[in-house]
Amino acid sequence: MAAKTIYQLLINEEDARACRDIPDSACTKVPKNFMVVLFSQILLSLGDSLTSPKTVLTWLMTVVGAPPAMVALLVPIRESGSMLPQLAIGAWVRRYAIRKTFWITGSIIQGSCVLAMAFAVSHLRGAAAGSAIIGLLILFSLGRGLCSVAMKDVQGKTVPKGQRGQLIGIAGTVSGVLTLLVSFWLVAQEPNILWVYLVLLIVAGLLWFSAAALFSQVQEKPGETDGGVNALQQAWQNLSLLKTDLHFRQFVICRALLLGSALVTPFLVLLAQQQHNTGQTLGWFLASASLASAISTFIWGKAADRSSRNVIIIAAGLALLGCGLLVVLHMMLQEVALVVYLLLFLLLSIGHAGVRVGRKTYLLDMASGNKRTDYVSVSNSVIGVLLLIVGAVSSAIAWWSLLAVLWFFFATSLAGLLYAFKLLDVSNAS
Structure with missing residues (x-):
């Protein structure tokens, strides 16, 4: 009953009564599943x-004395490592009628890797510590990819169309507020002390x-399955969606x-960092990122x-504005105040949050059943x-200039904004 009450408070009455794009038998379970x-x-x-590999893990690698070349690998490994295997993962997952187990498994893998990172950096230094972090990050990314495929399918079966964006937005806002509190604590600490990072990693693993x-506890109804199709063969066939589905x-x-x-x-x-390499820089950037999430994702x-199409367009415009201002500042000024960098980071983070919420909701609303799973796995693997x-x-390019x-x-943000106008508006489709 408590879950239903909170659900009705979060979702407006008209949306709460709606049960679009999910089986009728699952409608009565929507409040609990939503929460x-x-x-x-x-x-x-x-x-x-x-x-975050952009902030926390980057600073951690510096603290343990890992080579700079290893630091440069963090973001690509975490992002692409979770996306590349999804073509095969998606074809494998779609063979099972109940898919929440895959999300649970992926979450356990991520938590275990983060706790193992805490153990590794407490015993290793230099390249050995960096190698351990990168190796565990690769395994972490595989768990993250498993969660990504499974979540969109489970959410598509349990949360009605018209409420999915709100769920993503509320989650982002609440986690942003909580991260903001953590970042204020971090500002008061000395980021070059190892125990600060051990606390962050252990807490994250437990989360x-x-x-x-x-x-x-999700009450998931059995979904479509394909029987005994070979996962890699099915994955290769799914790539044809890029050719056949405009x-x-x-x-x-x-x-x-x-x-x-x-x-x-x-x-x-x-x-x-080149201009303002102070001990509190990490905390302020983490605060800026969490503030962006807190103030924007619910609205997005x-x-x-x-x-979702309009959200992608507006968010792309903000990202383009942020890139443009950064270009202008870098061309015209020798030194830029830290607060200006933080405001630009805030703007870009708000724009990126909009792009993420928009594309996630767009993909959820484009299709249902196994087609949704195929869309997720193909798009994430290609990306x-x-x-x-x-x-x-x-x-x-950065090595050169x-x-x-x-x-x-x-330039790519401008092209993305212009291309976004070509997207079909799927949110209002029946």
Whole structure:
């Protein structure tokens, strides 16, 4: 009863009565499932923030004396490592009628890897510590990819259309507020002391285990299965969706062009670190990221349920503005105040949060059943490959000129914004 009351408070009355795009037999379970998925996502998002490769893991690698070349691998490994295997993972997962078990398994894998990182950095230094972190991050990414495929399918079966964006938005806002509190604590600490990171890693690991236990309470109805199809064979066949499905292909192209909304921020942090290498810099950037999540994702989620396409367009515009301002500042000023970097980071984080909420809701609303699983696995695997390519290209450009890489992301963001107008509005489709 408590879950139903909170659910009705969070979801407006008209949406709470709706039961779009899920089986009729699952309608009575919506309030409980909504709350279970919501709190699981909050725990997961908080764990992600406390182990962010852009901030926390980067500083941790510096503290343990890992080589800079290893630091450069963190973001590509975490992001692409969770996406690349999804083509095969998706074909494997779709053979099972109940899929929440895969999310639980993925969450346990992530929690175990994070706790193992804490153990490794407490005993190792230098390249050995860096290698341990990277090796565990690869395994962590596989668990993350398993969660990604399973979550979208389970959420699509348990949360009605018109409420999915709100769920993503509420989870992002709450986890953002909690991360903001942690970041204020971090500002008061000395980030070069190892025990600070051990606390963050241990807490994050326990969050993933708690999320796994909570998610086991989801009441999921059996879904479609394909029988004994070979996973890799099915994965190869699923790639044909990029050729045969126009709207899906347009979505993947748009998503690829908007990769800059995430990849440009490490370069912003690098510029800020070069000019403002103080002990509290990490805390302030973590605070800025969490503030962006807290103030924007709920709004993005509500808007995405009306039109995820429009959210992608608006968020892409904000990301483009942030890239443009960063280019102008880098061209015109020798030194930029830390508060300006933080405000730009905030703007880019808000834009990226909108892109993420918009594309997640868009993909959920595009299809149902196994087709949704195929969409998720194919798009994430393709984006994983492109992420490695774009990361390599941007790194090569940055080696030549940091200004050139900023122009590169400005150009891709502009192309992504223009391409977003081609997307079909799927949120209002029946």
